[in-house]
Amino acid sequence: MxxxxxxxxxxxxxxxxxxxxxxxxxxxxxPALGLLGLIVAGFFSGQAMGFLENQFERASQQTGLVDQSGLFTPLPAGFGGQYQLFPDEAAARQALLDGSLSGYVVIEPDYLETGDVTAYSIGGLFDAVNAADSDTLRLLLVHGLLAGQVDAAVLERAADPVNVTPVTLNEDGQPTGSTDIxxxxxxxxxxxxxxxxxxxxxxxxxxxxxxxxxxxxxxxxxxxxxxxxxxxxxxxxxxxxxxxxxxxxxxxxxxxxxxxxxxxxxxxxxxxxxxxxxxxxxxxxxxxxxxxxxxxxxxxxxxxxxxxxxxxxxxxxxxxxxxxxxxxxxxxxxxxxxxxxxxxxxxxxxxxxxxxxxxxxxxxxxxxxxxxxxxxxxxxxxxxxxxxxxxxxxxxxxxxxxxxxxxxxxxxxx
Amino acid sequence: MNEPSLYVEDLRKSYATVVAVDGLTFQVERGEIFGLLGPNGAGKTTTIRILMDIFKPDAGTVRVLGQPPGAARQRVGYLPEERGLYRALRVSECLTYLGQLKGMARAAAQRRAEELLERVELADWGKRKVEELSRGMQQKAQLAASLIHDPDLIILDEPFQGLDPVNAEMIRGIIRDLRAQGKTIVLSAHEMSLVEMLCERIVLINHGRAVLNGRLADLKKQFSPNAIEISPPLPVEGWPGVASVALEDGRQRVTLTPGAEPRDLLREIFNRGLSLDRFERATATLDEIFVTVVRGEAGHERP
Structure with missing residues (x-):
């Protein structure tokens, strides 16, 4: 050889x-694709800003709430700005059609047992999901369920229960790397x-x-x-x-x-x-x-x-x-x-x-x-x-x- | 030191069920042009590949330039029967690379490539891609590739394949030049007329064995009928010493009886005042010898 x-x-x-x-x-x-990606991202970030702004506008409209379970009437304190309580679905629907709501949420009568909630909107799936606005809704529901029944501090923690910090251990049991996401x-x-x-x-x-x-x-x-x-x-x-x-x-x-x-x-x-x-x-x-x-x-x-x-x-x-x-x-x-x-x-x-x-x-x-x-x-x-x-x-x-x-x-x- | 350039003794090689080489023995002397002949399937290509250390023999002794096959690789040039070049490379680039594979330095290989392309009249095509060359040009380029490292022994398997008469003549000239430089050439070809012109000694292989081996001149004498070729044809039937008369390709072949001398026939023709253009001892052509021997062997084919 x-x-x-x-x-x-x-x-x-x-x-x-x-x-x-x-x-x-x-x-x-x-690399060319990478470059293209950067250019496209740059171009769209301008567009994206516009799109997001649009969303915020939308969100400035209120969401209607129809409480058929009776647990959330009157609205828990602090949610009056975003949610408006309606006595029945017909009224809420009318308000949605009139354009004064971005959507409304009906809390079913058996909510306590099932957790069932229905969200209504006009625009399509995206709007319906938006209407549900699960983070704020979740907060409202927790507040509504626990207000007056537990300590204020416990209520706050239940509403926002977790704040995770991931740590990996190596074979010797020592933490590896920084814990910064x-x-x-x-x-x-x-x-x-x-x-x-x-x-x-x-x-x-x-x-x-x-x-x-x-x-x-x-x-x-x-x-x-x-x-x-x-x-x-x-x-x-x-x-x-x-x-x-x-x-x-x-x-x-x-x-x-x-x-x-x-x-x-x-x-x-x-x-x-x-x-x-x-x-x-x-x-x-x-x-x-x-x-x-x-x-x-x-x-x-x-x-x-x-x-x-x-x-x-x-x-x-x-x-x-x-x-x-x-x-x-x-x-x-x-x-x-x-x-x-x-x-x-x-x-x-x-x-x-x-x-x-x-x-x-x-x-x-x-x-x-x-x-x-x-x-x-x-x-x-x-x-x-x-x-x-x-x-x-x-x-x-x-x-x-x-x-x-x-x-x-x-x-x-x- | 007059050891042969090639020495093959009792070479044997089989594949699966086929016996390709079956006890082949011959040798090639330094500085000669040697013919390696045989019908298709005789075992020539296998033998050549063994000489080039591409295949290993099952048995037998092989010495190439005095060494086992493969040891003197850089001093042997090879033009295989199934041949080709890198299609997408430029001609001179291709030749340079092949020269480098034979151990040459790049610059030296490049120079030699140019010289050889010049010699085969392809100098203008050096920068073109191989695939742009015609078949005949590619054949010439391939010959050049086999010579690029200035080998001492050159094995050419069907070098005249696909060449027109002008190019074939050029290749013949190159082969003669190589011999004049003291190189040894082993030539395997089916164009018997060309082989006859070039080779001094030959071996005829059939069924993996040597069936004829020796100086071409001697073999021709051995196979030659005691006959004369005469033109124009003369009415010599029945003359003393004339055994038979035949007309072949417009030439008259007069076969003499054993012991009869050609000059007696000549004297008789002059005595009778007949005019004569040509009076020549008939020698068997290599073509005729080949066919005679191979056909004769066909009768003794092994099961």
């Missing part, structure tokens, strides 16, 4: 694919977005790997290449060159994110890195391992297929494995330490993507990491070894897809 050959191949693959219009377009697309979000959003970038770039690089192998086979240039370098040198060179390409892509995205946010993202990232170097290091590790795994499988698919299209179909099987965690995205998001998330973390084909999603969300247990990395570490050499053999065998079988028997035989040959 000659390092020189491998580096020549790697550098060539890197440059040739870097120049491809498709790559340039896709890499610049993300803002940086808590930063320390999860940044790594999460980074994970998505890494996942996308694994697949971009792997698909280039497939295409590169398939093309050399289709154009028949592969035979001359194999008379100059060994199949293993070729595979290694391609994997390295295209891995570097994937990294370049991620760096462009990160760089543009920093630029677009006016450096804000860098600060937040800096904070995030300071908070969890572990997450970043592990994400980087999974990126490398994930790329090695998928890259080799894609290269083998490229070598086995008799045409680019067929290779892509073969590769589709492996891509599916990687896509599965994305399909379970919301589940992983909701319970990152749940059974499904953990199972997906162990199975080598889904492990890299799953872990890259889990790591920013939660403290993944050392056990999970050990099993996940362990299985990956076992599977990668196997995949590399088998992939290289299949690669070597498949490359020269023009027009014939090797049967499973032939593949197994090739694997047995030293």
């Amino acid at each position: 000659s390092a020189r050959s491998i580096l020549t191949i790697a550098w060539h693959e890197y440059l040739v694919n870097l120049r491809r219009p498709g790559f340039i377009f896709f890499t610049l697309l993300i 803002g940086s808590a979000i930063a320390s999860f959003i940044i790594p999460y977005v980074l994970s998505i970038f890494l996942i996308i770039s694994i697949f971009t690089a792997s698909s280039y790997l497939l295409r590169s192998v398939s093309e050399e086979k289709e154009t028949r240039v592969i035979e001359v290449v194999l008379s100059s370098v060994s199949a293993t040198e070729l595979l290694t060179g391609k994997v390295l060159g295209l891995g570097a390409l994937g990294l370049t892509q991620v760096l462009v995205w990160l760089g543009s994110a920093v630029l677009l946010s006016g450096g804000l993202a860098a600060v937040a990232a800096g904070v995030a890195v300071a908070l969890s170097p572990r997450v970043f290091a592990l994400s980087a590790l999974y990126f490398i391992l994930g790329y090695l795994l998928y890259g080799t499988l894609m290269a083998a698919a490229g070598a086995l297929g008799t045409s680019m299209r067929e290779s892509q179909q073969l590769a589709g099987l492996f891509s599916f494995g990687a896509a599965v965690p994305m399909m379970f995205n919301s589940l992983i998001f909701a319970s990152p330490n749940g059974t499904i998330a953990r199972a997906l973390s162990y199975f080598p084909l889904t492990a890299p993507t799953t872990m890259m999603l889990r790591l920013p969300l939660t403290n993944v247990s050392t056990l999970d990491l050990a099993i996940s990395l362990g299985l990956l570490a076992l599977s990668i050499p196997v995949v590399l070894w088998a992939g290289a053999k299949v690669f070597r065998m498949g490359l020269l079988l023009y027009g014939k897809r090797p049967s499973l028997v032939q593949i197994v035989k090739a694997l047995r040959q030293a």
